[in-house]
Amino acid sequence: MSLIELHYDVPGDDFTRAGEASGSVKAQLKKLGFDPGVIRNVVIALYEGEINMVIHAGGGEIDVSIDPDQIRMVLRDHGPGIPDVALAMQEGYSTAPDNVRALGFGAGMGLPNIKKYTDEMRIDTEIGVGTTMYLRVDVKN
Amino acid sequence: MKVREIQDVLSARIICGEEFSDREVFSACGSDMMSDVLAYVKEQAVLLSGLVNPQVVRTAEMMDMQCIVFVRGKQPDDSIVSLARERDIVLMTTDLPMFASCGMLYEKGLRGGAIR
Ligand SMILES: Nc1ncnc2c1ncn2[C@@H]1O[C@H](COP(=O)(O)OP(=O)(O)OP(=O)(O)O)[C@@H](O)[C@H]1O
Ligand SMILES: [Mg+2]
Numbered sequence: 593m594s595l596i597e598l599h600y601d602v603p604g605d606d607f608t609r610a611g612e613a614s615g616s617v618k619a620q621l622k623k624l625g626f627d628p629g630v631i632r633n634v635v636i637a638l639y640e641g642e643i644n645m646v647i648h649a650g651g652g653e654i655d656v657s658i659d660p661d662q663i664r665m666v667l668r669d670h671g672p673g674i675p676d677v678a679l680a681m682q683e684g685y686s687t688a689p690d691n692v693r694a695l696g697f698g699a700g701m702g703l704p705n706i707k708k709y710t711d712e713m714r715i716d717t718e719i720g721v722g723t724t725m726y727l728r729v730d731v732k733n
Numbered sequence: 734m735k736v737r738e739i740q741d742v743l744s745a746r747i748i749c750g751e752e753f754s755d756r757e758v759f760s761a762c763g764s765d766m767m768s769d770v771l772a773y774v775k776e777q778a779v780l781l782s783g784l785v786n787p788q789v790v791r792t793a794e795m796m797d798m799q800c801i802v803f804v805r806g807k808q809p810d811d812s813i814v815s816l817a818r819e820r821d822i823v824l825m826t827t828d829l830p831m832f833a834s835c836g837m838l839y840e841k842g843l844r845g846g847a848i849r
Contacts, residue, residue, distance in 0.1 A: 608812070611791035618795065628797065635795045636771050643767075643788070696784045696792075701768035708772070 594657035594664075596620070602642055604651025607695060613654050614639040624658065626731065633709040634663050634729045640702040641667040641725055647692050648672070649723060663729045670722040677715050681707065734758050734843050736800050736823055739779060742837050743827040745802060749814050750823030756799055761843050763835045767792045779843075783831055785809050790816045799823060804831045
């Protein structure tokens with residue numbers, strides 16, 4: 593068991609609400625007194641993942657486990673899955689349609705950003721079943 | 734550069750957060766693609782964007798950016814303004830387009846940051 597465990601349902605039909613979970617995690621981490629740099633790494637990665645869930649997978653669930661030395665996140669969706677993860681990880685690769693681009697997303701920078709801001713990133717995905725992303729950010733002194 | 738100087742340079746109108754106009758901003762980032770903004774690392778930056786939706790405020794929130802300038806006279810709706818208010822983020826709007834806005838702030842000494 594971690595010090596604190598948080599759970600969020602991310603609705604897939606309301607883009608305007610995307611980011612509520614990440615914002616709530618940010619507030620919690622701030623209250624707990626985590627370093628601002630650590631908080632930023634966590635919430636940027638989480639926010640990119642949350643947005644991906646909404647724009648690519650019809651929503652999902654987020655679990656966050658907070659410990660003094662590390663923050664772990666699990667993002668699970670039941671979307672279409674990612675056919676080629678290595679390709680999806682490349683900067684600039686995006687399948688986002690024009691309507692998503694008009695909302696300011698679809699640069700193909702989300703997954704590379706997540707990689708940069710986390711200490712561990714693992715993607716389990718199956719076509720037609722969904723995608724689960726495991727993220728960890730270490731608290732370094 | 735203080736928030737009020739940004740307002741002056743861009744002849745911008747403050748939409749909310751007037752009480753924070755003494756805030757110092759050390760760098761700027763101009764983009765309509767939020768993931769490009771999220772790749773940007775600099776402390777206390779101002780975000781310039783021609784995009785108007787709640788995710789612009791969310792993106793600023795995640796990045797600890799405390800001031801957003803909407804270019805080309807874009808006006809955020811009430812839900813966006815209240816999202817910014819709750820987060821103590823200053824919103825302003827300028828009639829200038831993105832290129833001119835960035836150029837004028839650059840001329841006054843504001844610089845961009847590195848993409849990490
Ligand atoms: N949860 C997901 N389910 C299905 N496909 C996904 C998921 N997350 C990412 N992808 C696929 O991987 C691609 C790359 O994702 P990434 O987040 O890097 O870019 P993007 O979301 O298209 O654009 P950006 O993140 O810059 O707004 C997406 O375009 C999409 O095809
Ligand atoms: Mg993305």
